[in-house]
Amino acid sequence: MEIKVVKRIMEAxxxxxxxxxxxxxxxxxxxxxxISAPGSGKTSLIECAIRELREELSVAxxxxxxxxxxxxERIARLDVPVVQVNTEGGCHxxxxxxxxxxxxxxxxxxxxxxxxxxxNLVCPVVFDLGETHRVAVVSAAEGHDKPAKYPALFRTAxxxxxxxxxxxxxxxxxESQLISDVRKLNPTMPILRVSCRTGEGMAEWIGWLRxxxxxPSAVSVR
Amino acid sequence: MEIKVVKRIMEAxxxxxxxxxxxxxxxxxxxxxxISAPGSGKTSLIECAIRELREELSVAxxxxxxxxxxxxERIARLDVPVVQVNTEGGCHxxxxxxxxxxxxxxxxxxxxxxxxxxxNLVCPVVFDLGETHRVAVVSAAEGHDKPAKYPALFRTAxxxxxxxxxxxxxxxxxESQLISDVRKLNPTMPILRVSCRTGEGMAEWIGWLRxxxxxPSAVSVR
Numbered sequence: 001m002e003i004k005v006v007k008r009i010m011e012a013x014x015x016x017x018x019x020x021x022x023x024x025x026x027x028x029x030x031x032x033x034x035i036s037a038p039g040s041g042k043t044s045l046i047e048c049a050i051r052e053l054r055e056e057l058s059v060a061x062x063x064x065x066x067x068x069x070x071x072x073e074r075i076a077r078l079d080v081p082v083v084q085v086n087t088e089g090g091c092h093x094x095x096x097x098x099x100x101x102x103x104x105x106x107x108x109x110x111x112x113x114x115x116x117x118x119x120n121l122v123c124p125v126v127f128d129l130g131e132t133h134r135v136a137v138v139s140a141a142e143g144h145d146k147p148a149k150y151p152a153l154f155r156t157a158x159x160x161x162x163x164x165x166x167x168x169x170x171x172x173x174x175e176s177q178l179i180s181d182v183r184k185l186n187p188t189m190p191i192l193r194v195s196c197r198t199g200e201g202m203a204e205w206i207g208w209l210r211x212x213x214x215x216p217s218a219v220s221v222r
Numbered sequence: 223m224e225i226k227v228v229k230r231i232m233e234a235x236x237x238x239x240x241x242x243x244x245x246x247x248x249x250x251x252x253x254x255x256x257i258s259a260p261g262s263g264k265t266s267l268i269e270c271a272i273r274e275l276r277e278e279l280s281v282a283x284x285x286x287x288x289x290x291x292x293x294x295e296r297i298a299r300l301d302v303p304v305v306q307v308n309t310e311g312g313c314h315x316x317x318x319x320x321x322x323x324x325x326x327x328x329x330x331x332x333x334x335x336x337x338x339x340x341x342n343l344v345c346p347v348v349f350d351l352g353e354t355h356r357v358a359v360v361s362a363a364e365g366h367d368k369p370a371k372y373p374a375l376f377r378t379a380x381x382x383x384x385x386x387x388x389x390x391x392x393x394x395x396x397e398s399q400l401i402s403d404v405r406k407l408n409p410t411m412p413i414l415r416v417s418c419r420t421g422e423g424m425a426e427w428i429g430w431l432r433x434x435x436x437x438p439s440a441v442s443v444r
Contacts, residue, residue, distance in 0.1 A: 005227050037260040038343050039364025068371050091344035120342055121260050122313035141363030142261025149290050170389055
């Protein structure tokens with residue numbers, strides 16, 4: 001009985017994910033499901049991307065959080081469409097939530113949709129949101145052992161962003177271990193070293209995003 | 223039907239949590255359920271505590287992780303009993319897992335049991351493990367907005383440890399905002415500022431632990 005219920009939840013999610021995917025495809029929108037632990041800098045990475053890209057293409061954001069509208073307020077200050085989804089304690093977004101949020105966003109002319117998931121390295125990984133690509137973010141301050149300890153995300157992502165590299169001098173952080181652990185899980189995935197604070201690596205992040213939008217098939221598709 | 227299943231899972235957890243609590247009480251063991259986001263430094267905080275306290279009292283550890291035995295290996299190097307629980311992708315420990323792990327630990331003479339939960343600010347919060355106290359850990363590198371965005375943990379914890387305070391000079395971190403947000407959720411909970419790297423605040427952390435073991439009722443009991 002428990003297995004049946006779980007199966008039904010996952011089936012409902014798959015159905016809604018397919019509807020999301022279809023609507024995005026029809027409108028020519030590339031959607032990125034951004035997943036990380038809490039506080040690894042997802043919102044900052046999205047803010048930087050909006051500042052760089054909003055002149056050349058139309059961007060929108062869906063923000064997932066258990067509580068508050070703080071992230072949506074940060075994005076709204078950049079004057080792009082944003083919808084906050086509060087999961088009310090829930091530990092991940094699901095495709096039903098994204099489908100509803102999508103109704104609030106004008107898709108006509110939209111090219112890039114960021115879906116910032118709830119900060120969590122486990123639960124968001126098993127829920128397809130109908131996204132084009134999955135972005136794994138890990139902060140250097142979290143330590144080099146996160147990919148090995150939370151392997152599912154890194155197995156299923158199309159890009160890993162190693163954020164807060166400006167803090168590395170102040171950490172006991174073994175970058176080559178992290179890279180080797182990610183490589184074991186996902187041998188060809190790009191790993192981008194960035195710092196939203198200093199701007200280091202931002203060109204690579206923006207470059208990856210541009211390629212994801214212009215030639216989605218060039219970055220490996222699920 | 224879904225609600226029934228969830229209710230049954232939670233009832234089973236409550237039953238096992240009560241068995242854990244009873245066994246710990248009989249043996250005079252104080253158990254701490256340590257909860258945080260991935261990479262906020264739970265294992266390091268436990269390592270520091272063991273180094274300081276192992277001469278004066280008997281300590282053991284249950285380590286929860288989706289994968290790997292890395293944390294248990296770190297603890298084993300300190301020569302204290304440790305059991306690794308791999309949740310195989312699961313996003314939290316539950317009381318059934320703790321009950322099984324407890325069978326592997328000699329409780330005779332044991333005074334302090336650390337239960338390091340899976341790195342996750344959401345799911346572990348709803349599962350009672352039969353612990354005496356709940357310890358919330360948040361790293362300064364995660365940003366000051368975490369208590370407001372993930373309020374349930376801070377509402378139910380008996381102490382908050384703000385870790386990695388040595389990084390604050392290199393962060394855009396508003397400590398007074400974090401403290402005020404925690405205070406709103408939990409007006410009387412101690413908030414300890416620590417750095418495992420520099421040793422700052424370690425005396426307060428060890429002091430809180432000593433008090434938790436010697437006079438558990440002095441730190442507020444759930």
